[in-house]
Amino acid sequence: MTSIERLPAAPAVADLAALHALLRDAVEGGASVGYVLPLPETEVAAFWRGVLASIAAGSRVLLVAREADGRIVGTVQIEFAQRPNGRHRAEVQKLLVLRTHRGRGLGFTLMGAVEEIAREARRTLLFLDTSCNGNALGLYERCGYTRAGGIPRYAADPDGSLHDNVIFYKEIPGTPAAPPP
Ligand SMILES: CC(C)(COP(=O)(O)OP(=O)(O)OC[C@H]1O[C@@H](n2cnc3c(N)ncnc32)[C@H](O)[C@@H]1OP(=O)(O)O)[C@@H](O)C(=O)NCCC(=O)NCCS
Numbered sequence: 187m188t189s190i191e192r193l194p195a196a197p198a199v200a201d202l203a204a205l206h207a208l209l210r211d212a213v214e215g216g217a218s219v220g221y222v223l224p225l226p227e228t229e230v231a232a233f234w235r236g237v238l239a240s241i242a243a244g245s246r247v248l249l250v251a252r253e254a255d256g257r258i259v260g261t262v263q264i265e266f267a268q269r270p271n272g273r274h275r276a277e278v279q280k281l282l283v284l285r286t287h288r289g290r291g292l293g294f295t296l297m298g299a300v301e302e303i304a305r306e307a308r309r310t311l312l313f314l315d316t317s318c319n320g321n322a323l324g325l326y327e328r329c330g331y332t333r334a335g336g337i338p339r340y341a342a343d344p345d346g347s348l349h350d351n352v353i354f355y356k357e358i359p360g361t362p363a364a365p366p367p
Pocket residue numbers: 212217218219280281282283284287288289290291292293294295315316317320321322323324325328
């Protein structure tokens with residue numbers, strides 16, 4: 187059984203190590219998620235430090251998929267736009283599932299859970315971008331996201347080759363969070 191939970195800004199040491207391993211596993215598997223190879227541990231640590239700081243600041247939620255034995259095997263994040271004109275908007279980021287655990291529906295389940303967080307926060311517009319040659323395109327379409335377009339040669343794969351990105355969005359029914367007074 188795998189459960190989805192929200193991680194706090196100060197996670198357990200073992201959980202933080204699992205998050206490090208998830209990012210490294212994705213990059214070493216060729217996923218374009220912001221990093222290239224070789225991937226120094228200092229960059230991995232700096233990435234997760236930044237994530238935890240923004241959870242503490244309240245601008246981000248980090249979800250993880252945890253197996254019955256306590257091990258984290260997947261994750262996704264939602265970052266709430268902070269500008270006054272974007273309080274209805276949020277970006278879905280870093281959907282990662284360990285290569286050993288893919289193809290079992292964890293990605294789909296994490297995307298459903300992150301949508302629930304958006305709904306609770308009254309964020310009615312979700313968006314994300316992904317590599318045109320990544321393995322998440324079908325999943326996002328299956329989750330109801332619409333392709334909005336893409337930018338040529340947007341990012342480098344872990345091996346350094348440039349590729350286009352694909353931008354997706356999804357509108358969530360509900361009353362959007364109001365701009366500040
Ligand atoms: C994208 C990713 C999160 C999907 O995770 P997942 O748990 O395998 O997702 P699911 O099982 O819900 O669905 C995966 C898809 O692969 C298919 N699949 C079947 N067997 C599979 C396997 N052994 N390995 C991978 N995918 C498999 C599923 O049927 C599904 O098909 P679809 O894309 O046509 O809908 C995962 O592949 C990953 O971490 N990729 C690297 C990081 C990345 O690119 N993230 C997205 C960044 S924007």
